[in-house]
Amino acid sequence: MGKRLGIGLALSAIVIPGLVIFPAIPVTAQSRDREDYCHNRARRYSRRNASGGAIKGAVRGAIIGGVVSSIAGGSRRDRRRASRAGAAIGLVGGGSRRQRSKRRLYRREYNRCMNRDR
Secondary structure, three states, X not given: OHHHHHHHHHHXXXXXXXXXXXXXXXXXXXXXXXXXXXXXXXXHHHHHHOOOOHHHHHHHHHHHHHHHHHHOOOXXXXXXXXXXXXXXXXXXXXXXXXXXHHHHHHHHHHHHHHOOOO
């Protein structure tokens, strides 16, 4: 009788935790699929809709540098230097602005996607 009780106890120790853990597996898999879907969706959305950019920033910086140098009364050489410096600064600034915009759009779209149907 004691041996039968030991085997039954051992089986229940194995089976009951398995029953508790098993239903959680599909939820986890479904959640992971949802995360992947939302990640890809948010990444595409942020790439398409982000504002700014390195080239746009460089052009804007070059124009501003040339205009400011002209207003300050610089020579043609000074205006060229100011345009180049403005382009370099605008290149870096425009690239970082686009990254900030992409991160903000990604977070917003990812959260919107994950909170849908809840």
